[in-house]
Amino acid sequence: MADKRFMYIYHGGGDMRPPETEEARTAEMARWQSWMDGIRDHIDDEGAPAGQSHTVRRDGVAHDGGPNPVFGYTLVHAADIDEAIEMAKDCPMVLDGGSIEVCEAVQM
Template sequence: MPQFMLIYHGGKRPETEADIKRSMDAWGSWMGTHGPKLADPGNPVGQSWTVSASGTVDNGGANPVSGYTIVNANSIAEACEMASSNPIVADGGSVEVAEIVPIEM
């Protein structure tokens, strides 16, 4: 079955205990709904750096990554459907969906 990366951008970092509980509950519910299809439930990420031929900057680029998940899905449409219900979308963020293309060596 194909695998897809869900790459998270933006969203809000919970600040209060109530916000943390709400966020954890939303993520727990989303993961529970899609549990068997989560190849790697992923994690949030820290400050990203951008490395290019012109050097390295610590600004994360135009659209910094805030986390990731790897899912098993039959198609990119199915992976996008999974992403559409992700809690980061409700928090004002977005999800980039890309198929992982295996390389045979």
């Protein structure tokens, strides 16, 4: 059976902040690179970090991203949702208190 494609949608936690120093930014990027290297054979698109998000609802717009702002995305392939979830568990976003929404990218 062919692998399926999955989206990783990264969400930050309530107290997550970007690194404040160049040294901290370099260390954070090294952690992300190490995690991505570990799942490299499953990555279809490394994606990108998100800029300031705006949540549009029928009753208005939250310009601060709302209660669960998107931090970025990655597209991966895996045999099934369980494998995709397992690969996400060691992501720095998760380890630092954020979360990853994992969902199948349904082929249309």
